[in-house]
Amino acid sequence: MKFILNIWRQKGPAEKGRFVTYEAQDVSPDMSFLEMLDVVNQQLTLKGEEPVAFEYDCREGICGSCSLVINGMPHGPERGITACQLYMRRFSDGATITIEPWRARAFPIIKDLVVDRGALDRVMQAGGYISVHTGGAVDGNVLLIGKDRAEIAMDAASCIGCGACVAACKNASAMLFVAAKVSHLASLPQGEPERSRRAKAMVAAMDREGFGTCGNQYECEAVCPKSISVRFIAMLNREFLKATVAEPGPQAERPSDPHAESH
Amino acid sequence: MIRFFGHILTSVGSKVLVALSGLALAGFVVFHMLGNLQLFEGPEALNTYAAFLRDMPILLWTARVGLLGIAGLHIGLAVRLAVLNRRARPVGYAVREYRRASLSSRTMAVTGSLLLLFILFHLLHLTAGWVDTSFPDRLDLRGHRDVFGKVVHAFQNPLFVAVYLAGQAVLGLHLSHALSSSLQTLGVEHPLLDRLFRGAGPLVAVLVVVGNAAIILAVAFGLVRA
Ligand code: HEM
Numbered sequence: 001m002k003f004i005l006n007i008w009r010q011k012g013p014a015e016k017g018r019f020v021t022y023e024a025q026d027v028s029p030d031m032s033f034l035e036m037l038d039v040v041n042q043q044l045t046l047k048g049e050e051p052v053a054f055e056y057d058c059r060e061g062i063c064g065s066c067s068l069v070i071n072g073m074p075h076g077p078e079r080g081i082t083a084c085q086l087y088m089r090r091f092s093d094g095a096t097i098t099i100e101p102w103r104a105r106a107f108p109i110i111k112d113l114v115v116d117r118g119a120l121d122r123v124m125q126a127g128g129y130i131s132v133h134t135g136g137a138v139d140g141n142v143l144l145i146g147k148d149r150a151e152i153a154m155d156a157a158s159c160i161g162c163g164a165c166v167a168a169c170k171n172a173s174a175m176l177f178v179a180a181k182v183s184h185l186a187s188l189p190q191g192e193p194e195r196s197r198r199a200k201a202m203v204a205a206m207d208r209e210g211f212g213t214c215g216n217q218y219e220c221e222a223v224c225p226k227s228i229s230v231r232f233i234a235m236l237n238r239e240f241l242k243a244t245v246a247e248p249g250p251q252a253e254r255p256s257d258p259h260a261e262s263h
Numbered sequence: 264m265i266r267f268f269g270h271i272l273t274s275v276g277s278k279v280l281v282a283l284s285g286l287a288l289a290g291f292v293v294f295h296m297l298g299n300l301q302l303f304e305g306p307e308a309l310n311t312y313a314a315f316l317r318d319m320p321i322l323l324w325t326a327r328v329g330l331l332g333i334a335g336l337h338i339g340l341a342v343r344l345a346v347l348n349r350r351a352r353p354v355g356y357a358v359r360e361y362r363r364a365s366l367s368s369r370t371m372a373v374t375g376s377l378l379l380l381f382i383l384f385h386l387l388h389l390t391a392g393w394v395d396t397s398f399p400d401r402l403d404l405r406g407h408r409d410v411f412g413k414v415v416h417a418f419q420n421p422l423f424v425a426v427y428l429a430g431q432a433v434l435g436l437h438l439s440h441a442l443s444s445s446l447q448t449l450g451v452e453h454p455l456l457d458r459l460f461r462g463a464g465p466l467v468a469v470l471v472v473v474g475n476a477a478i479i480l481a482v483a484f485g486l487v488r489a
C-alpha cells in the first residue's frame with residue numbers, strides 16, 4: 001500500500017512547527033500504524049534526514065504512550081483501541097493521512113509528535129496516598145467487596161493515562177482522566193479515608209495545570225481506548241460536591257513534590 | 264467564606280453554579296411559554312393573566328430582581344469558563360472530527376451570547392415598549408393593559424416574526440444541550456435512567472420552541488386576530 005502523510009514537524013518546545021508531506025511506500029496492510037511510521041523513519045534516516053519523533057512503549061495497547069491524532073481523531077478512526085493497535089488495512093490505498101500531536105496548553109510539545117504529559121502525573125501526585133496498615137501482608141478476602149463495586153472500580157482503573165480524552169475535548173479538559181482516577185479509589189474501601197481530600201485536591205490540581213473545563217460533550221468517551229464511561233464524570237462531580245459540603249476544608253493544598261530531589 | 268469562594272472558582276464549582284442558575288432560568292422559560300399559550304384563549308385570558316402578574320408588585324419585582332441576579336451569575340460564570348476553555352488549547356488541530364459531541368454542545372457560548380442579545384431585544388420590545396412605538400399602550404374593555412393587542416400587532420410584522428423565530432432556534436439549541444448537561448454536572452446519573460436524562464434536554468427544548476413558535480406563527484398566518 002501507499003500513503004501520503006501530512007506530519008506535524010517541530011524541532012523543539014519553543015520552535016515553530018509546520019506540516020511536512022511524506023510518501024509512505026511499500027506498506028503492508030498488516031503493519032500497525034507505528035510500524036508504518038518506522039518504515040518512513042528508516043527511509044528518512046537513509047536519506048540523512050531527521051526521523052519523525054513519536055512516542056511509544058508497549059505497542060500492545062496497555063501503556064498509553066502512543067499519542068497521535070490521526071485524521072482529526074485521537075488514536076485514529078477505530079474505536080476502543082490505541083494508535084499502536086491500529087492497522088494499515090483500516091485505510092484505503094493511496095489515502096492522505098494527517099498526523100498531529102495532542103494539542104493542549106497543559107501538554108507542551110517536546111518534539112514533532114511527542115508531548116509532555118507530566119501534567120497528568122502531577123494530578124495523580126495531588127491525589128496522594130491511600131492509608132493502609134503496614135506490617136504483615138493482609139490475608140486475601142479479608143475486605144469483601146460486592147461484585148458490582150469491584151466491576152465499577154475495575155472499569156475506572158482501566159484508564160491508561162494516555163490523555164486522548166484531553167486531546168479530543170473541544171475544551172482540552174482532563175475531566176474523564178481525573179474522574180476515572182477519583183472514582184476508582186472512591187469505589188473501594190481502601191480509598192475511603194482520603195476520599196474527600198483526594199477529590200478536592202485532584203480537581204484543584206487539574207485546574208492548576210491549565211486544562212479546560214468539562215462541557216459534557218462526551219467526545220472523551222468516544223475516543224477513549226478503554227471506552228471509559230462519562231458516568232465517572234458524574235461520579236466525580238458527586239464526589240466533589242459531597243467533599244465540599246461535608247468537609248469544606250482547605251481547598252487548593254499543594255502536595256509536596258515527592259521527586260523534589262531529582263530535579 | 265473564603266473557602267466557599269475557593270470552591271466556586273474551581274472548574275467543577277463554577278460548572279455546578281452555571282448548571283443550577285441555568286436550570287432556574289430554564290424553569291422560568293418553561294413557565295413563561297405555558298403562560299404565553301393563553302394567547303389562544305383570547306384577549307381576556309391573556310390580559311387578565313398579565314394584569315395578575317403585574318398587580319403583585321412584590322412578586323413582580325422579586326421575580327425580576329431574582330431573575331436578573333440569576334442571569335448575571337449564569338452569564339458571568341459561563342463567560343469565565345468559556346475563556347478558560349479557549350485558553351486551554353492555544354494551537355488548534357488542522358483536521359478535526361467529532362464522533363459524539365453534538366452541534367448544540369459545541370456552540371453553547373455562541374448560542375448563549377445570541378440568546379442574551381435576543382433577551383435584551385425582547386425586553387426592550389414587549390416589556391419596555393421602546394423598539395416599536397407604533398402600538399400605544401392601551402387598556403382593554405375590562406381596564407387591563409392590552410397585552411394581547413400588543414403581541415398580535417407585533418407578529419403581524421414579518422420582521423418581528425423573523426427575529427423571534429430566530430430567537431427560538433437559538434434558545435432551542437442552547438436548551439437542548441443545557442438541560443441534560445446540567446444533570447451530569449450535578450452528578451445525576453443512573454445506569455437505567457441515563458437515556459431519560461440524556462433525552463430530557465432535547466425534549467424540553469422542542470416543547471418550549473414549539474409552544475412559543477406556535478404563538479408567533481398563529482398570529483403571522485392570521486389564525487389569531489385582534
Ligand atoms: C434563557 C436563558 C438561558 C437558559 C435557560 C440557560 C440554561 C443553561 C443551562 C441549563 C446550562 C447548562 C450548564 C451545564 O452544562 O451544566 C447552560 C450552560 C451555558 N450557558 Fe446558558 N442559559 C441561558 C442564557 C445564557 C446566556 C445569556 C449566556 C451567555 C451570554 C449563556 C451561556 C452559557 C454557556 C457558555 C454555557 C456552557 C457552560 C459550560 O458548559 O461550560 N447562557 N445554560
Ligand code: FES
Binds near residue numbers: 065
Ligand atoms: S505504545 Fe503502549 S499503548 Fe500504544
